[in-house]
Amino acid sequence: MPSASPPPPWVLAERRLLGAAIRASRLRAKLTQEQVALRAGLDRAGFVRIELGQQSPTTDTLIRIAAAIGVTVSDLVWREGPPPAHGVNA
Numbered sequence: 001m002p003s004a005s006p007p008p009p010w011v012l013a014e015r016r017l018l019g020a021a022i023r024a025s026r027l028r029a030k031l032t033q034e035q036v037a038l039r040a041g042l043d044r045a046g047f048v049r050i051e052l053g054q055q056s057p058t059t060d061t062l063i064r065i066a067a068a069i070g071v072t073v074s075d076l077v078w079r080e081g082p083p084p085a086h087g088v089n090a
Contacts, residue, residue: 016053021076023051025069039068 007015026036037047041064049055050065057065066073 012053015056017079018057018077019051019053021079022065022069025066025071025076026051029069029071031069036065036068040064 026033033047033051034044036042037044040047040061042061046055047065050057050061062073062076066076
């Protein structure tokens with residue numbers, strides 16, 4: 001099995017957009033990072049890394065974050081416009 005390589009730049013950019021969407025949803029819900037982390041069963045530092053786009057959440061963690069904020073996962077990941085332009089192997 002090949003070793004994991006760092007994600008390409010477009011993946012990092014998408015991760016930051018996801019973090020920004022989580023932050024915006026959290027602020028609209030008038031919740032602190034600590035409140036969301038506690039509700040989602042995460043430590044605050046890990047949640048902050050996700051919100052900053054420094055760490056990728058697992059699907060289960062993303063589901064728990066959405067529930068903690070009171071939104072759906074699709075609310076966090078959906079956005080208007082075309083998908084990002086990138087190569088499959090980029």
